[in-house]
Structure formats: structure tokens, C-alpha cells
Amino acid sequence: MKDLTELTIPTYADVEAAHVRIAPHIHRTPVLTSSYLNELTGAELFFKCENFQKAGAFKVRGASNAVFGLSDEMAAKGVATHSSGNHALSLSYAAGRRGIPCHVVMPRTAPEAKKDAVRGYGGIITECEPSTSSREAVFAEVQAATGAEFVHPYNDPRVIAGQGTCSKELMEQVEGLDAVIAPIGGGGMISGTCLTLSSIAPGVKIYAAEPDQADDAYRSFKAGHIIADDAPVTIADGLKVPLKELTWHFVSNHVTDILTASEDEIVEAMKLTWKRMKIVIEASCAVPLATILKNPEVFAGKRVGVIITGGNVDLDTLPWIKS
Amino acid sequence: MKDLTELTIPTYADVEAAHVRIAPHIHRTPVLTSSYLNELTGAELFFKCENFQKAGAFKVRGASNAVFGLSDEMAAKGVATHSSGNHALSLSYAAGRRGIPCHVVMPRTAPEAKKDAVRGYGGIITECEPSTSSREAVFAEVQAATGAEFVHPYNDPRVIAGQGTCSKELMEQVEGLDAVIAPIGGGGMISGTCLTLSSIAPGVKIYAAEPDQADDAYRSFKAGHIIADDAPVTIADGLKVPLKELTWHFVSNHVTDILTASEDEIVEAMKLTWKRMKIVIEASCAVPLATILKNPEVFAGKRVGVIITGGNVDLDTLPWIKS
Numbered sequence: 001m002k003d004l005t006e007l008t009i010p011t012y013a014d015v016e017a018a019h020v021r022i023a024p025h026i027h028r029t030p031v032l033t034s035s036y037l038n039e040l041t042g043a044e045l046f047f048k049c050e051n052f053q054k055a056g057a058f059k060v061r062g063a064s065n066a067v068f069g070l071s072d073e074m075a076a077k078g079v080a081t082h083s084s085g086n087h088a089l090s091l092s093y094a095a096g097r098r099g100i101p102c103h104v105v106m107p108r109t110a111p112e113a114k115k116d117a118v119r120g121y122g123g124i125i126t127e128c129e130p131s132t133s134s135r136e137a138v139f140a141e142v143q144a145a146t147g148a149e150f151v152h153p154y155n156d157p158r159v160i161a162g163q164g165t166c167s168k169e170l171m172e173q174v175e176g177l178d179a180v181i182a183p184i185g186g187g188g189m190i191s192g193t194c195l196t197l198s199s200i201a202p203g204v205k206i207y208a209a210e211p212d213q214a215d216d217a218y219r220s221f222k223a224g225h226i227i228a229d230d231a232p233v234t235i236a237d238g239l240k241v242p243l244k245e246l247t248w249h250f251v252s253n254h255v256t257d258i259l260t261a262s263e264d265e266i267v268e269a270m271k272l273t274w275k276r277m278k279i280v281i282e283a284s285c286a287v288p289l290a291t292i293l294k295n296p297e298v299f300a301g302k303r304v305g306v307i308i309t310g311g312n313v314d315l316d317t318l319p320w321i322k323s
Numbered sequence: 324m325k326d327l328t329e330l331t332i333p334t335y336a337d338v339e340a341a342h343v344r345i346a347p348h349i350h351r352t353p354v355l356t357s358s359y360l361n362e363l364t365g366a367e368l369f370f371k372c373e374n375f376q377k378a379g380a381f382k383v384r385g386a387s388n389a390v391f392g393l394s395d396e397m398a399a400k401g402v403a404t405h406s407s408g409n410h411a412l413s414l415s416y417a418a419g420r421r422g423i424p425c426h427v428v429m430p431r432t433a434p435e436a437k438k439d440a441v442r443g444y445g446g447i448i449t450e451c452e453p454s455t456s457s458r459e460a461v462f463a464e465v466q467a468a469t470g471a472e473f474v475h476p477y478n479d480p481r482v483i484a485g486q487g488t489c490s491k492e493l494m495e496q497v498e499g500l501d502a503v504i505a506p507i508g509g510g511g512m513i514s515g516t517c518l519t520l521s522s523i524a525p526g527v528k529i530y531a532a533e534p535d536q537a538d539d540a541y542r543s544f545k546a547g548h549i550i551a552d553d554a555p556v557t558i559a560d561g562l563k564v565p566l567k568e569l570t571w572h573f574v575s576n577h578v579t580d581i582l583t584a585s586e587d588e589i590v591e592a593m594k595l596t597w598k599r600m601k602i603v604i605e606a607s608c609a610v611p612l613a614t615i616l617k618n619p620e621v622f623a624g625k626r627v628g629v630i631i632t633g634g635n636v637d638l639d640t641l642p643w644i645k646s
Contacts, residue, residue, distance in 0.1 A: 030353060032375070051601045052355070271638060278374040278634035280601040311601035315594060321644055 007157060007246050012199035014161035015168055015192070022064040022162060025097050029053055029166075031173045031305075036276045041292050042300040046174045050166060051281050051311025055093040055121060057086035058166050058189055058309050059153070065162030066151040067094040075100050080148035082128075082139050084110045084118075085238055086310050087153035092123030103148050105139045113314060154188030155244035163192025170305050171196070177204050179299065181288040182307035184208035184217045184258065185239035187247030189309060194254035205256040207298075209288040211236045211266060217243055218258040221251065235263050235319050238284035238310065259298070261290035267319045269293060273308075283319060285309045330480060330569050335522035337484035338491055338515070345387040345485060348420050350376055352489075354496045354628075359599045364615050365623035369497045373489060374604050374634025378416040378444060380409035381489050381512055381632050382476070388485030389474040390417040398423050403471035405451075405462050407433045407441075408561055409633050410476035415446030426471050428462045436637060477511030478567035486515025493628050494519070500527050502622065504611040505630035507531035507540045507581065508562035510570030512632060517577035528579040530621075532611040534559045534589060540566055541581040544574065558586055558642050561607035561633065582621070584613035590642045592616060596631075606642060608632045 032047045050058035067079055078101035081091050088104045095102035104123045106115060107130035115125055128138035143150060152159065166189065167180060180197060184190045190208045197204045210217050214232035220243055228242035243251060251258075261269070270286035273279060285308045292299050292306070355370045373381035390402055401424035404414050411427045418425035427446045429438060430453035438448055451461035466473060475482065489512065490503060503520060507513045513531045520527045533540050537555035543566055551565035566574060574581075584592070593609035596602065608631045615622050615629070 056601065274603050275638055278379065278603040280597050280603060315598055315641075316644060318638075318641070318644070321639060321641070 007155070009246070009249060010157040010161040010164070010195060012164070012195060014157065015164035015196055018061070018065040018161045019165040019168060021068050022061060022165065025064045025068070025094065026054055026060055027052060028169055031170065032277060032279070034277050037289070042296055043292065044303045045292070046170070046177070046303065046305050047277065048166060048170045048305060048307045049279065051279060051285065051308050053310070055086070055089045056310055056312040057090060058163060058307070059086040059090035060093055061165050062156070062159030062162030062188060062192070063087065063090035063151065064094040064097070066156065066158040067091070067098050067100070069158055070149060074149055077147040077149065078103060079151050080104070080139070080143055080146065081151050081153065082106070082135050083153050084114050086312055088118050088123060089121050089312070091151055092118055092121035096122035101146070101148070103142050103146060105135060105142060107135070117312070153241070154186035154191070155246045157246065159188055160191045160195060160246065160250070163189050164196040165192070166307060167193045167196040168200070170307070171201055174303070174305060176303055177201070177305050178302040179205040179207060179256070180305040180307065181207040181209055181292065183236070183239055183284050183287045183309055184210050184251070185284070186241040187217065187243045187251050189307060190255065191247045191250035193307070194250040198254050206254055207291070208251065208255050208258045209291040210258055210260050211239055211287060212260045212262050214240050215260050217251065218260050220248065221255065221258045224252070236266055236284040236287055238282060239287065259291035259295055261287055261294055265290040265294060271320050279308070280311045280313055281308050282310045282313055330478070332569070332572060333480040333484040333487070333518060335487070335518060337480065338487035338519055341384070341388040341484045342488040342491060344391050345384060345488065348377065348387045348391070348417060349383055351492055352376055354493065355600060355602070357600050360612070365619055366615065367626045368615070369493070369500070369626065369628050370600065371489060371493045371628060371630045372602065374602060374608065374631050376633070378409070378412045379633055379635040380413060381486060381630070382409040383413035383416055384488050385479070385482030385485030385511060385515070386410060386413035386474065387417040387420070389479065389481040390414070390421050390423070392481055393472060397472055400470040400472065401426060402474050403427070403462070403466055403469065404474050404476065405429070405458050406476050407437050409635055411441050411446060412444050412635065414474055415441055415444035419445035424469070424471070426465050426469060428458060428465060430458070440635070476564070477509035477514070478569045480569065482511055483514045483518060483569065483573070486512050487519040488515070489630060490516045490519040491523070493630070494524055497626070497628060499626055500524070500628050501625040502528040502530060502579070503628040503630065504530040504532055504615065506559070506562055506607050506610045506632055507533050507574070508607070509564040510540065510566045510574050512630060513578065514570045514573035516630070517573040521577050529577055530614070531574065531578050531581045532614040533581055533583050534562055534610060535583045535585050537563050538583050540574065541583050543571065544578065544581045547575070559589055559607040559610055561605060562610065582614035582618055584610055584617055588613040588617060594643050602631070603634045603636055604631050605633045605636055
């Protein structure tokens with residue numbers, strides 16, 4: 001792991017530059033509201049719909065910023081990552097837009113649907129065994145063979161600056177927000193949110209929402225140092241990864257509080273969002289609403305931005321349908 | 324059944340008046356696009372998202388126009404309808420906004436979820452036996468006892484003028500449309516579309532989309548007179564009802580063509596829309612996309628408005644998941 005001193009902490013100028021850089025490649029996603037959910041929570045909720053984003057998730061912001069910020073010489077060698085989730089899709093999409101290769105190291109045991117999705121966006125998959133040692137070894141081989149630039153899913157200043165464009169748009173779209181809440185896994189979206197809001201709207205409170213069953217960020221926040229869990233199990237599968245030094249920097253300095261919810265509460269909030277807002281969201285994105293419903297006293301009477309991080313769901317296996 | 328001469332054919336001035344009347348009670352719904360679906364179909368598709376509408380469907384436009392157009396004296400007696408679908412929800416919602424009663428006659432065998440939804444919007448349910456004769460008898464009793472104004476789900480000029488506001492918005496939101504396509508059941512939405520487009524954009528072609536298994540409008544269109552089926556069976560349960568004289572007037576005079584799709588094609592288009600656009604839509608609203616995919620030569624290279632009519636789905640029983 002790199003020391004924080006080896007990593008550049010991005011600034012708001014990087015967010016502004018990122019927004020210009022990625023604008024041709026992303027959607028300025030809409031903000032939706034629901035009078036039903038406002039009544040239910042007693043808050044005024046503004047849902048920033050990154051589930052409508054290119055490649056189906058906010059991660060395309062950071063990935064595009066990394067890809068389009070490369071020099072032509074570096075870009076020619078392509079980019080690489082290890083991920084089986086939205087970052088892999090997003091990096092593949094962005095690389096495809098630039099016309100460069102994107103190498104993705106994935107466990108051979110990953111669902112075929114996920115592999116197909118990555119290939120659908122043009123990603124080149126190299127399979128590894130389902131262990132950290134195999135993944136690291138295979139990834140090192142791929143990188144050595146190709147010279148591709150590694151783009152970490154979140155512990156990368158280019159990625160965090162890209163994610164910061166989401167809250168920049170939200171602040172342009174909604175006036176007078178009192179708070180913003182987003183899910184937290186590795187902390188890329190929350191870090192981008194912290195970066196932007198601490199610069200342009202320092203009075204806005206920042207809440208992170210996390211599953212009870214993968215509450216390493218919550219425990220890190222309370223303990224004052226990173227606590228990383230080994231393979232937590234939760235329906236919110238985008239939120240299993242631990243904080244790293246760069247995201248910990250933002251979380252520890254700018255987050256107001258981290259709130260958690262149970263698996264049942266997450267599934268209930270997910271289904272409620274589908275039913276009432278008529279949008280398809282991942283379980284991970286339901287964690288903020290679950291925590292708002294659980295902690296009404298924190299949000300009542302407030303204008304709250306809720307970042308819906310993605311919509312890439314396996315429609316054949318929904319958590320509230322027993323098959 | 325009333326003769327056409329007994330019914331007033333609404334004009335575009337009625338649509339304009341409706342839009343002013345209902346504006347405080349409805350959403351101006353967004354228009355979404357999908358580059359994936361554009362590539363897949365070869366057309367440029369603009370989805371008018373009435374699934375985001377109040378009460379979850381376009382029907383709130385017509386229902387609100389009927390409710391808010393009543394004199395205070397008539398309104399005091401309330402409104403009434405027989406429906407177990409979106410019209411019942413919408414009329415209940417609109418009546419609630421005006422603070423008047425809404426009586427809904429529903430078969431006692433209707434799913435409890437549908438009854439709960441109507442009650443959730445404030446509707447007062449009177450149950451009948453699941454037969455046309457019982458429904459008509461019970462409805463007559465309710466009307467006699469209350470003096471409530473009957474608002475038919477579609478064969479009503481106030482309702483059609485209200486539905487016409489959807490295409491009015493669509494034409495304001497998207498320039499240069501070549502065609503608009505919407506599902507057809509009783510024909511309320513299509514009639515409103517015909518009314519608006521024939522007045523303000525007569526060059527825009529109007530397509531209606533219907534399930535193979537409930538293709539009474541298609542056969543009526545080809546035969547030149549209304550053919551009504553008895554209880555057709557289709558997953559697109561909003562489209563089982565037959566045309567009536569007022570909607571037939573618009574369909575026979577202004578529709579370019581009626582296209583049909585199989586049950587499998589409808590389910591596939593529904594799932595594709597959920598998966599790619601991340602929106603929850605009813606099976607009925609997937610019929611237009613299913614027919615576009617089936618008839619690419621009709622739409623290729625064209626700018627096509629696609630009306631997504633509603634999003635009230637039972638999330639516990641999805642047609643592509645066998646439980």
C-alpha cells in the first residue's frame with residue numbers, strides 16, 4: 001500500500017478540470033423527488049440519479065477523468081484494473097471512448113453475467129484464481145506485459161476528483177441543501193463529495209451510509225484509523241471494500257457522521273424506491289434511504305441530497321423474491 | 324352505450340385548458356434517452372416517462388381534468404368509476420386533491436394489493452361480483468345513492484383532453500419528432516395524442532402498439548369498425564379493454580398504423596427497458612418498444628417519441644422470474 005505522502009490529494013481545481021474533461025462522455029444526471037418519500041421521512045429529499053449515468057453508475061466519472069487525463073503516449077498502452085463491479089464497466093466504457101485497451105483482471109469464478117457486461121463495454125478480461133495473491137500476481141503480469149496504467153477503483157486522486165463532479169452538479173441543480181448523503185464502500189464517492197462540498201459549500205453536512213454487515217468505515221470513523229474487514233457479506237455488494245489512505249483522508253476530515261442499516265432495512269428501502277420512484281437502483285444505493293428512515297431526527301425538516309450511485313442490478317435475482 | 328352524437332368531441336382548445344387546469348396537480352414528466360436502445364433500433368427514441376407521473380401513470384392527467392373541471396355543486400357529490408387499474412388510482416388521487424369523495428366499484432376478487440393501492444389514494448371501494456352485470460348493477464346503486472359524477476376511464480372527452488396534455492409536453496420538450504408511439508387499450512392515450520398532434524403537428528405520424536393476444540384495436544383498424552373482444556389474456560393488463568365510440572373516432576381518423584407484439588416480445592422489451600434505462604415500467608408500456616424492435620424498417624433513422632404510460636408494477640411477481 002502506498003503511503004499518503006506518495007499520493008496527491010486532489011483539490012477542487014481538479015474537480016473543475018475533471019468536469020470539463022469528462023463532460024462529453026457522461027450524462028448530467030437528473031435530480032428526482034418523491035412527495036411520498038418526503039412525507040414518509042419528514043425531510044425534503046433530492047435524489048441525484050447516477051443510476052441513469054453512462055455504464056449505469058457514477059464510477060464512469062472517475063474512470064473517464066483518469067482515462068482522458070492520460071498523455072497520448074501513456075494512453076496508447078491502455079489502462080488496467082482489478083474489479084468485477086461498476087469500476088470495471090466504467091473504465092472499459094471510458095477506454096472505449098478514447099479508443100484504447102482496458103485490461104480487467106477478474107476471478108474466473110465471477111458470474112458470467114458480470115464478465116459479459118465488461119466485455120460488452122469492450123473490456124479485455126484476464127482471469128485469475130479467486131484469491132488476493134492470485135489476483136495480484138496476475139495483475140502484475142498483465143501490467144508488465146502491456147505497460148497499461150493502473151486505475152484504482154477509488155484510492156486514486158484522478159478518480160476522486162472525477163467523483164467530485166457529481167456533487168458539483170447536485171449543488172448547481174438544487175439550492176439550499178442542508179446535507180448530502182451517499183453510500184460508503186471504499187469511499188470514492190464520499191471523498192469526491194467531501195472534496196467538492198468542503199470547497200464550495202462547507203456548511204453542508206456530509207453523511208455516509210453503510211450496511212451493518214460491512215460497517216468497517218463506521219468503525220474506522222469511530223476508532224480514528226482505518227479498520228479493514230476480510231470479505232464482509234452484505235446484499236449491498238458495492239460496499240464491501242475497505243477505506244484506503246486517500247479516501248480515509250477525506251472521510252476523517254470532512255464527514256459529519258456515518259450511519260448504518262441492517263440487511264432487511266436495505267432491501268426494504270430498495271424495494272420502496274423501485275415501487276414509489278419507479279427507478280431501478282442497486283442495493284448499495286438504498287443504504288442512504290434506509291438510514292434516513294431509521295434516523296428521522298437527523299434529517300427531519302432538512303433539504304437532503306441523496307446520491308443514487310448506480311443501477312446495475314441482476315434482474316433475475318431480486319432480494320425480495322424467493323425463487 | 325352512448326351514440327357518438329351524444330358525446331362531445333374534444334378540441335385542442337380543451338387540451339390547452341386542461342393543461343392549465345391540471346398543472347398544479349401533475350408532474351411535467353422528463354424525457355429520457357438511451358444511446359444503447361438507439362443503436363439497437365437504428366432510431367432516435369425519446370421516452371416520455373409517465374411512469375414518474377403522480378399516482379404512477381398518465382391517467383392522472385385525464386382524471387384530474389375531469390375532477391377539477393366540475394362545478395363546486397357537482398364536485399360536492401364526488402366522482403365514481405369502475406376500474407381496478409390506474410384510472411381508479413388516478414381518480415382517487417385527483418378527488419383527494421380536490422377534497423371530494425371518489426367511489427370505485429371493484430370486483431371482490433381483485434387482488435388485495437390493488438384494493439390497498441386505491442384506498443391508499445383515498446378511494447372508497449364498493450365491491451361487486453366479478454361479472455359485467457354485477458358491476459353495472461352495483462355501480463348504478465352507488466351512483467344513485469351518491470349522485471357522484473361518472474368518469475369513464477377513456478370514453479370521456481374530459482379524459483381524452485387531459486391525456487392530450489402528454490403529447491403537448493412532449494412536443495415542447497423534443498424538437499423535430501417524426502413519429503409518436505403509445506400503447507393502445509381503450510384508446511384514451513392514443514386519442515389524446517391524436518387530438519394534440521393533428522392540431523399542432525399534423526406531419527407527425529402516430530403509431531399505436533398492442534399485444535397480439537389483445538389485438539382488438541388492430542383488427543378494428545383493419546376492419547373499419549369497432550371489434551370488441553371478451554376478456555383477452557395478456558401480460559399487458561392495462562390493454563385488455565376495447566375501443567369505444569369516442570376513442571374509435573380518433574383512432575380511425577388519425578392513427579397511421581397499429582403494430583402488435585407477442586407476449587415474449589413484450590416481456591423482453593420490458594426487461595430490456597428496466598435493465599438499460601433503469602426505470603420501472605409496466606408490461607403495457609413495453610409494447611411500443613417491442614413493436615419498434617420488431618419493425619425496424621418503420622422507425623430507422625426517425626426521431627420517435629415513445630410514451631411510457633405507467634410504472635405501477637407488482638414487484639413481487641415479475642414476468643421473467645419463475646417462482
